Amino acid sequence: MSETATGVSVKGANQTGGAAGNNSFVVVANRLPVDMITEADGTKTWQASPGGLVSALSPVLEKHQGCWVGWPGVADESPEPFRTERGVLLHPVELTQYDYEEFYEGFSNATLWPLYHNLIVTPEFNRSWWDAYRDVNLRFATEVASVAAHGATVWVQDYQLQLVPGILRQLRPDLTIGFFLHIPFPPPEIYRQLPWRDEMLRGLMDADLIGFHLVSNVRNFVELCRSYDFEISxxxxxxxxxxxxxxxSGHKLGVGAFPISIDTSAMATPTASGSHEEADEALEQMHLDMGSPSTVFLGVDRLDYTKGILQRLLAFEELLDSGALDPADVALVQLATPSRERIDSYRITRSNVEEAVGRINGRFAQIGRPVVHYQHRSVSKDVLMRYYRLADIMLVTPFRDGMNLVAKEFVATRADSSGALVLSEFAGAADELTQAHLCNPFDIEDTKKAMLQAAWGLKDNPEMMKERMASMYNQVMEHDVDLWASAFLSALDKARA
Structure with a gap:
């Protein structure tokens, strides 16, 4: 296959110098950083996929010219390894439809995801899902073992692959193995509900370094390890x-907090294509199309029950109902990326969100001018950047989140110190973005208070608001994805040595 319009260069493995045993740096994650697109004529092409993990890891792989092992996102497809135009070797792992349903939708996202997010919904413990999880983790580890050079560094990503470090240690004891968890790690009393808790923990303990976002996540993990009588210092x-x-067994591993961040250089220009003037004109047109509201609230989330989208809509509705916000003067834009739509809890979340959007617009909108602008599909990076710049107030109100890179992306677009951020105290980003308007998303009154403080602050005390945003902007720019990756890899080298 040749280079596509999406900018991903697709080549056969032989043309790239081969994949087997030739890579000194390997990242393994559930998904490859691309999506397969099938054209009307049956031609298959690739385009870069969105997501926090992709945006965080892609620059690291490009810098190391490494190999990324993962599933290409389409069941029963097993393309040959290929390179992106930036030189990253992508090594696909095939998953069947059964694997997708049992391993991904089942154990990963109906068992581990709710368990690790403090039981926002009840996890399901299904033995066939566990069998599929073990099988898929073995498959991933086997593929990594086949592409890694002797003594290579392997960086395993996230909750879907927690057994990979242990399997890989057995297959390839020469490797240096790091593991990073991108979601919260729960308190021990919650983790212990998992019927396969011992096997899962053993899978992690053969890594040389385990990284979490927050000190609190490390504390939970260390407390769990104490109950197993491991030696801890x-x-x-x-x-x-x-x-x-x-x-x-005498194996030593390091554990630390490594807060993930964003590629700030990618946020430095108004748009990836076009001039500043064109970007300004596009923003002006977007604002005009919305009815030129004086205050624009923005939410950008996967449509996930952990993100608190419904609760922020209810808070907005109550502010309109009480007259604290004027529906003729404000607008809320909610971009909701489709996510795991075959899982019941996600379908219910979507139904509730879309019902609230319809109700709010029915009560407060004018003909041709909705007060809530809702979109349930992915947007391009260019369009997302425009929405960030269009917004006056960013709403990031998850019930629980490992970090939340959307909050950091919004702040990174604020070189002029404009705007405000309303942020859940239960998002990992709250540990760093302390000048945000923090709220308890479980408390609608507290969320309303934070939204009003942000709106009134921009109107009545702009200098103080600029100071708050400038502080957050500096924090994000000084602690970027390169710092996250270099700190983790440096600690991994020390731990293995």
């Missing part, structure tokens, strides 16, 4: 492996 640190755990 050191103190919890940020961007270092301050904790050392020694297993009964």
């Amino acid at each position: 050191g103190d919890i640190t940020i961007r270092e492996a301050g904790i050392t755990i020694t297993t009964p």
Whole structure:
């Protein structure tokens, strides 16, 4: 296959120099950073996929010219390894439709996801899902073992692949293995509900370094390990492996907090294509199309029950109902990316959100001018950047979130210190973006208060608001994805040594 219009260069493995045993740096994640697109004539092409993990890891792989092992996103498809135009080798792992349903929709997202997000919905414990999870993790580990050079560094990503470090250690003891969890790690009393808790923990303990976003996640993990009588020494640190755990076999691994961030250089220009003037004109037209509201609230989320989308809509509705916000003067834009739509809890979430959008517009909108602008589909990076710049107030109100890179992306577009951020205290980003208007998303009154504080602050105390945004902007720009990756990989080298 040749280079496509999406900018991803697709080549056969032989043309790239081969995939087997030739890569000194390997990232393994559930998904490859591309989506397969099938054209009307049956031609298959690739385009870069959105998402926090992709935006965080792509620059790291490009820098190391490494190999990314993952599923291409289409069941029963097994394309040959190929390279992106930036030189990253993508090595696909085939998953069947059964694997997708049992391993991904089942164990990963109906068992582990709700368990690790503090039981926002009840996890399901299904033995056939667990069998599929073990099988798929073995498959991923086997593929990594086949592409990694002797002594290579392997960086395993996230909750879908927690057994990979243990399997990989058996297959390839020469490898240096790091594991990073991109979602929260729950308190031990919640984790212990998992029927396969011992096997899952053993899968992690053969890594050389385990990284989490937050100190609180490390604390939960260390407390769990104490109950297993592992030898634990050191103190919890940020961007270092301050904790050392020694297993009964004598294996030592480091544990630390490594807050993930964004590629700030990608946020530095108004749009990836076109001039500043064209970007300004596009923004002006978007604002005009919305009826030129004086205050634009923005939410950008996967349509997931952890994100608190419904609750922020209810808070907005009550502010309109009470007269605290004038429906003729404000608008809320909610971009909701489709997510895991075959899982019941996600279907219910979508139904409730879309019902609320319709009700709010029915009550407060004028003909031709909705007060809530809702879109349930993905948007391009260019369009997303425009929405970030269009917004006066960003709403990031998840019930629980490992970090939330949307909050950091919004702040990174604010070089002029404009705007405000309403942020859940239960998002990992709240540990760093302390000048945001923090709220408890479980408390609609508290969410309303934060939204009003942001709106009134922009109107009545603009200088103070600029200081708050400038502080967050500096924090994000100084602690970018390169710092996250370099800190983790440096700590991994030390832990293995």
